Amino acid sequence: VNRTVRVAILDDHQLFRETIATVVDSMPGFEVAFTVADADDAIAAVASDPPDLALVDVWLHARSGIDVVAEITRRWPAVRVIVVSGHRRRAYVDQALAAGAAGYVLKGDPAELAEGMRAALAGERYISRAARPPDADEPAPGGR
Amino acid sequence: MPDDADEQVRRLASTPAMAEHEERRRIARLLHDDIQQRLYSIQMRVGLLRDGAADDAQAAALSEVHDLLGQTIDRTRDLSVDLSPPILERTELTDALGWLATQMASMHGLHVEVVADRSVPIADDDLRVLLFEIVRELLFNVVKHAAVDRARVELGIDDDQLSIVVSDEGRGFDPAGGGGGQTGGRGLSSAPDRLARVGGAIEIRSGDGAGTTVTLAVPLGADAR
Numbered sequence: 410v411n412r413t414v415r416v417a418i419l420d421d422h423q424l425f426r427e428t429i430a431t432v433v434d435s436m437p438g439f440e441v442a443f444t445v446a447d448a449d450d451a452i453a454a455v456a457s458d459p460p461d462l463a464l465v466d467v468w469l470h471a472r473s474g475i476d477v478v479a480e481i482t483r484r485w486p487a488v489r490v491i492v493v494s495g496h497r498r499r500a501y502v503d504q505a506l507a508a509g510a511a512g513y514v515l516k517g518d519p520a521e522l523a524e525g526m527r528a529a530l531a532g533e534r535y536i537s538r539a540a541r542p543p544d545a546d547e548p549a550p551g552g553r
Numbered sequence: 554m555p556d557d558a559d560e561q562v563r564r565l566a567s568t569p570a571m572a573e574h575e576e577r578r579r580i581a582r583l584l585h586d587d588i589q590q591r592l593y594s595i596q597m598r599v600g601l602l603r604d605g606a607a608d609d610a611q612a613a614a615l616s617e618v619h620d621l622l623g624q625t626i627d628r629t630r631d632l633s634v635d636l637s638p639p640i641l642e643r644t645e646l647t648d649a650l651g652w653l654a655t656q657m658a659s660m661h662g663l664h665v666e667v668v669a670d671r672s673v674p675i676a677d678d679d680l681r682v683l684l685f686e687i688v689r690e691l692l693f694n695v696v697k698h699a700a701v702d703r704a705r706v707e708l709g710i711d712d713d714q715l716s717i718v719v720s721d722e723g724r725g726f727d728p729a730g731g732g733g734g735q736t737g738g739r740g741l742s743s744a745p746d747r748l749a750r751v752g753g754a755i756e757i758r759s760g761d762g763a764g765t766t767v768t769l770a771v772p773l774g775a776d777a778r
Contacts, residue, residue, distance in 0.1 A: 422590035
């Protein structure tokens with residue numbers, strides 16, 4: 410019997426966290442495990458209640474979400490992690506994958522997010538179409 | 554204490570530039586950290602409605618709204634970067650000017666050649682921002698007034714004196730004529746004063762049909778060593 414996939418949402422913007430939760434709730438077989446806004450809370454929450462899947466923003470307030478990805482994948486290798494970001498720059502994609510992320514999904518399209526989540530759970534790597542080379546770079550460093 | 558006095562004068566002179574830069578940075582951060590995230594949220598919710606549309610016509614209409622939101626987000630991202638280029642955080646002025654050249658080409662069709670025979674690190678944030686803003690305004694004025702699609706920015710350092718020469722082979726203007734022209738653009742009317750207060754100067758050579766060459770000269774002090 411397939412059990413429900415539990416999804417953690419790590420993003421520092423409240424409305425966006427709520428929106429991702431709405432997307433997850435709309436997917437049969439998935440449920441929101443918890444949502445958090447900053448890096449320290451994220452690690453503590455994963456430690457106390459490891460989800461099946463974590464959706465992580467590139468930045469969590471002033472701290473790098475990529476560092477959080479690296480810590481989660483190192484300490485809880487069973488947790489699949491997808492970076493959900495507005496940045497198309499290839500450097501961010503490379504950093505996310507190097508940190509152990511199973512996927513890199515651009516913000517904005519729930520269908521792509523669902524596709525990425527299912528791919529990650531199937532053990533596949535998923536990168537949003539617009540973040541794939543060769544034309545993925547934004548005109549300038551993205552900063553935050 | 555001449556060094557301290559020089560430093561005080563330099564800081565006072567560049568205060569307007571830094572205040573403007575800080576305000577631009579604040580707005581850029583607001584755009585990215587809040588406005589863009591709200592737009593992404595709306596876009597994703599429209600995407601959900603699109604994916605659950607009752608018929609093809611409704612799906613197509615919602616898809617169009619979804620794409621329009623994507624274009625709006627791209628515009629806010631460009632605006633955010635334009636307001637506060639992250640590359641200005643680096644001390645190397647040629648990096649920032651190289652990025653500026655890329656921006657001028659992609660957004661305004663102006664091909665800018667940046668020439669420097671050595672690196673030009675400027676640790677003083679205020680001075681770096683001031684020079685970047687003036688060069689940017691000069692290039693905007695080439696776009697607006699010179700009727701050419703090429704310009705050149707050449708940097709040189711001689712005896713702790715930095716020179717930046719911005720030139721084009723456009724239609725030029727009469728520097729004595731006043732009113733508008735390539736040095737009358739936004740922010741440039743105050744450039745001579747702001748440069749003078751940091752011990753620098755601006756020289757303009759131009760004439761009808763003769764192109765325009767603007768030379769900025771600034772003492773670098775400790776930055777050049």
